[in-house]
Amino acid sequence: MDYFRKNSGTGSNKQASTPIRMRIILGIIFVLFALLIGQLAYLQLAYGSKFKAEVAKTDSSVVSNQVPRGVMYDAKGRILVGNKANNAITYTKSASTSTSQIYKISNALSNYISITDEKPTQEQLAEYYLADQANSTKIASKLPKSQTDSNKLTNSEINQNMIDEVKKEKINFTARQKTAALIFNKISGAYTLSTIYVKNKHLTNREIAQVGEHLSELPGVGIGTDWERSYPNGSSIQSIIGSVSTEKSGLPSDNLQYYLSQGYSRNDRVGTSYLEKEYEPLLKGSKSTSQVTTKGNGDIQQTKSVYKGEAGASLMLTIDAKYQKQVQATLKRVYNSALAAGAARYSNGAYAIAMNPKTGALLAVAGLNHDPKKNKTTDNALGAINQSFVMGSVVKGATVSGGLINKVITPTNNVMPESAIYLPGSAVKKSVYPIGTFGSLDAETALEVSSNIYMMHLAMKWVGAKYIPKQFISMPNNSFDILRRNFNMFGLGQKTGVDLPGEVSGIEGKSFDSQGRIRSGSLLDLAYGNFDAYTPIQLVQYVSTIANGGYRMQPYIVQSVGRTSTDGNKIYINYNKKPNVQQQIPWTPDELNVVRQGFWRVVHGTNGWGTAHPLKNVKPSISGKTGTAQTFYYDPDNPNRKNPPELINATFIGYAPSKNPKLAVAVVFPGLDPDLEGTYTLQVAKAMVQDYFKLHK
Structure with missing residues (x-):
């Protein structure tokens, strides 16, 4: 009987000890939570303003822009090759600009300007079309799983499959959409904090006025001036003077590394032949520089001119x-x-x-x-x-x-x-x-x-x-x-x-x-x-x-x-x-x-x-x-x-x-x-x- 009593007492003690252990564990957890909350409160009260400033702080970068090339004169001081100034619609790309934002800007800007001297390719039209999330989802749903499987295909391969599908659709784009596609392509290809020309030829006064009125709705868009070579005294020796690359063609591929090492950007215009090429270091001038201040989220806050640049040197030729x-x-x-x-x-x-x-x-x-x-x-x-x-x-x-x-x-x-x-x-x-x-x-x-x-x-x-x-x-x-x-x-x-x-x-x-x-x-x-x-x-x-x-x-x-x-x-x-x-x-x-x-x-x-x-x-x-x-x-x-x-x-x-x-x-x-x-x-x-x-x- 004693044996059974002893065993029975032992079982009762074990049952009684379980709640005590739980209370100890819960107590420890409570203390840890209290410490964590205390630490968070301390950080909030002591360093809150510092962290807030850190999030809101800005960053500054220096960017450069081209200046007009040097002028060439004949022996009597007549201009053989000069620069014709053109009004231009510009765009400066911020670090945080997304594809959907580019799509919106392109559509909005196409309401005010038209680009008729260029035609978008089928590839460019497809990329513009897919920039709309609804269109992208629609096209993806039409493709078999094998063409959209991210486990087996890279993003670029999937994107190309979607572009090919858009081409098959044979979508009838309006003139405004074609302009928007060209704008989308230009902006998408821009480097961060670089300024590009969206339209720099045949810009009408009406287009300038309409864009100017809506600049607040077009982040990154601006109105500026571009230039192109002109030959006021004829082009009979243009083969001697040579030519200059366009912003679209940029640096010559065969000398790309040389120009990049000299501080050129990939879309810079350079002399590609004869006098324009021979005297490129003099004709190019020194670029203007601006300090661009960006917010913590990457948006451009301020652009301030640091150096206005200097136009290229003038050449006086021996030819009359x-x-x-x-x-x-x-x-x-x-x-x-x-x-x-x-x-x-x-x-x-x-x-x-x-x-x-x-x-x-x-x-x-x-x-x-x-x-x-x-x-x-x-x-x-x-x-x-x-x-x-x-x-x-x-x-x-x-x-x-x-x-x-x-x-x-x-x-x-x-x-x-x-x-x-x-x-x-x-x-x-x-x-x-x-x-x-x-x-x-x-x-x-x-x-x-x-x-x-x-x-x-x-x-x-x-x-x-x-x-x-x-x-x-x-x-x-x-x-x-x-x-x-x-x-x-x-x-x-x-x-x-x-x-x-x-x-x-x-x-x-x-x-x-x-x-x-x-x-x-x-x-x-x-x-x-x-x-x-x-x-x-x-x-x-x-x-x-x-x-x-x-x-x-x-x-x-x-x-x-x-x-x-x-x-x-x-x-x-x-x-x-x-x-x-x-x-x-x-x-x-x-x-x-x-x-x-x-x-x-x-x-x-x-x-x-x-x-x-x-x-x-x-x-x-x-x-x-x-x-x-x-x-x-x-x-x-x-x-x-x-x-x-x-x-x-x-x-x-x-x-x-x-x-x-x-x-x-x-x-x-x-x-x-x-x-x-x-x-x-x-x-x-x-x-x-x-x-x-x-x-x-």
């Missing part, structure tokens, strides 16, 4: 806009007459370039490109520096000069036999006039009548060739090097260093055949200009060297760099280009006089075989040299065409006045019919000289 127009018009008129006569049927264009022989300043650069297939002609001034042609007899002045400088001939002993060259196994090499017309010629007469034979005999004597007519010819392996070094001395066959990108050095023909033997016949052709190819700008540099007494001047097109006053009426010059002598020809006055006298007689001589007598009565007096070189029509659609038409390149170089020259010119008409050569190059040269001196009396 009026003279440039005249040269381009003359070239086009004369070339059209050649086309009408059938002489330029297979020609690919024509070029004319004028230079100050004493400084190297380019005075006019004109060019035409002709497509024989379409019979279409377009302006191509740039061809004067990046197109190479076999120039013919115009180079004979350099050949004679080399003979004199190297003492192969002298001013008093320069007679050469006028006997045709007979190489074994090849056709006779001779001059244009009949064999036997002259028994021998001196250097001046050889230039006057443009003797090929004289130049070949001079070259053989110069390089030390051994020659027996119809039997044998042998010359040293360095013969081409000897002649080419001489031509290079005058700038022929190498880049002139003009301040434009894209210049080519010309084309050298092969010096040796497949068996390693020197091409003797080709060396003789080189001596009178029928082998290597040169550019028009090389020709004008070469003739300028003769005109100025032996100084090879570097051609240039930018005379000075400065800045334009805010009212646009004054130019403050910071830098002036100084003429650069690249090489001095080691002539004696008597040696130089031989070449100059020969060039004078080309125009003013009395020999019946003189080649530029139509220029004899031009005032002021012209001295110069004509040239023709054999070539063939190249058909790009049929490069292996048999028996292509035989053509000639017609050329002229000259300077005026003959004494104390102030103008040097080069004219090139490639690919003319040899039976219809005419006097086209002389017509252009005559007008270039007369027009220049009328403008510069």
Whole structure:
């Protein structure tokens, strides 16, 4: 009995102890809650204002905006390329802007402006359509689970499936919705805190007024000013000036990392070719900067100008806009007459370039490109520096000069036999006039009548060739090097260093055949200009060297760099280009006089075989040299065409006045019919000289 009583008492004690443990646990929990509430109350009372300020605090960022590019002026201060100001609707994207907000802004803004010069793509329309949550849900419900499964597909893949579904729907969007889609695309692509142009062309006063009235309803939208390049004096040298990228195209992809490292933004406009590209660091100016203050939620609170920026530097060019127009018009008129006569049927264009022989300043650069297939002609001034042609007899002045400088001939002993060259196994090499017309010629007469034979005999004597007519010819392996070094001395066959990108050095023909033997016949052709190819700008540099007494001047097109006053009426010059002598020809006055006298007689001589007598009565007096070189029509659609038409390149170089020259010119008409050569190059040269001196009396 005691045993059972004891056990019964023990069970009763256990039951009684359970509530006590629960009370202890609950008490501990209560104490912890009390401590937590106390801590929260303490934080609220002691630090509440601090935390509130922390949530509401703002952040500041510095953003930059583009400034107008520098202006380019001609030699007389006329604007060649400037900036046309346009009103613009802008948008500055905040850090907190959501897709739904962009959708609302786009719809609202499309009520006040329309964009008609752009068309949205199907992709852009679909993205705009899906920005509406209701539309997005509707489209998603039409897709099978496999195309919307976020466990198996990325967000971009799902989004693309939805875009493809919208395209299939073939929704008929209104004009306003298309404008909204374009706006949505522009804003969506903007960087945070960057300002973009929503519309910057053809903005009407009504559109500006309506947007202005509703700016409070359009967060981020503003009214500003944009600019675009303008050409108030025509675009005949726009190919020389170059072009600028658009805000849409932004930085060129091939130089993206370079520009980004220089502080550019991806949508910045930069020069993409020629002068715009060559002088980009000067033309771009320094961007304006603003301090943008954003709230804690990312919304823009305030924008304050820090630095208003500075427009790009102004460039004053050496080209006279009026003279440039005249040269381009003359070239086009004369070339059209050649086309009408059938002489330029297979020609690919024509070029004319004028230079100050004493400084190297380019005075006019004109060019035409002709497509024989379409019979279409377009302006191509740039061809004067990046197109190479076999120039013919115009180079004979350099050949004679080399003979004199190297003492192969002298001013008093320069007679050469006028006997045709007979190489074994090849056709006779001779001059244009009949064999036997002259028994021998001196250097001046050889230039006057443009003797090929004289130049070949001079070259053989110069390089030390051994020659027996119809039997044998042998010359040293360095013969081409000897002649080419001489031509290079005058700038022929190498880049002139003009301040434009894209210049080519010309084309050298092969010096040796497949068996390693020197091409003797080709060396003789080189001596009178029928082998290597040169550019028009090389020709004008070469003739300028003769005109100025032996100084090879570097051609240039930018005379000075400065800045334009805010009212646009004054130019403050910071830098002036100084003429650069690249090489001095080691002539004696008597040696130089031989070449100059020969060039004078080309125009003013009395020999019946003189080649530029139509220029004899031009005032002021012209001295110069004509040239023709054999070539063939190249058909790009049929490069292996048999028996292509035989053509000639017609050329002229000259300077005026003959004494104390102030103008040097080069004219090139490639690919003319040899039976219809005419006097086209002389017509252009005559007008270039007369027009220049009328403008510069």
